[in-house]
Amino acid sequence: MSVQERKERERAARERLILATARELAEQLGWDAVTTRRLAERIEYSQPVLYSHFRGKREIIGAVALVGASEMAAALRAAASAADSPRARVSALARTYLDFAAHNPAVYDAMFQLDGGLAFAKENTPGPLKDAFAALLESLGEVAGDGVHPALFTEVFWAALHGLATLTRAGRLPPEETERRTELLVDRLAML
Template sequence: MSVQERKERERAERERLILATARELAEQQGWDAVTTRRLAERIEYSQPVLYSHFRGKREIIGAVALEGAAELAAAVRAATRAANGPRERVAALARAYLDFAARNPAVYDAMFQLDGGLAFAQEDTPEPLKDAFAALLESLGEVAGEGIDPGLFTEVFWASLHGVATLVRAGRQPPEYAEQRVELLVDRLAIV
């Protein structure tokens, strides 16, 4: 292994450490607790080293959001792959999405609530965000209904899931009705 390859590997490992530490701190104490100073202390590197990877908290949030998008896409695909038939795939997708949001609140905030400097639904949208949408579209496109644009249907279904995830987390909807919400959403929106 060349010196350059070793340095690149070490840099990638430091970047993973920074992001993992930021996620851990955000999940434990919220994103307000994530500062470059605290991150530098926790990873035992100086702030200039941290800044050599990310220009600040906004870029860290963006990087966490991209990781989260990739994880969400994988979770949705795994759940839908195991389901039989269109209706079951859509229900599995909804459950996987809501489960991801509940299990990863800080990551979910980075993806959808905080400014990570990411462009959504544009030409310069980063690939992990496009892939997360594609993971939803793969199952939802087949149940959009005749004459309805599959992408638009996916946006509306996604918005519904996001609303449920956000309202449950904020204590505005009781969590014990999660399955009934999924069933109602699938029954009313998915044409099977």
């Protein structure tokens, strides 16, 4: 292994440490607590080292969002592959999405609520965000119904899930009804 390869590997490891630490802080204390100073202290590197990886908090949020999108895509695909019928796949996707949002609130915020400098639904949308959408589209396309464009159906389904996740987390929807809401969404939107 060359010196350059070792340096690249160390840089990648340092970047993963920064992101893992930012995520941990955000999950524990909220994104307001994630500062470059606090991150530098936690990872035991100087602030200039942080800035050699990321231009600031906005870029860190964006990077956490991309990691989260990859994790969500993998979870959605695993849930869909374990289901044995179209309805079971749609139901599994909905539950997995809502579980991800509930168990990873800071990551979910980075993905959808905070400004991480990421473009959605554009040519320059980063691959992990496109892949998370594709993970939904792969199973939802088969239940969109006649004459309904699968991507449009997936957008509406995703928007409904996002609304449920956001409103439940904000305390505006009682969490004990999450299961019934999920079933209602699946029954009404998916043409099964």
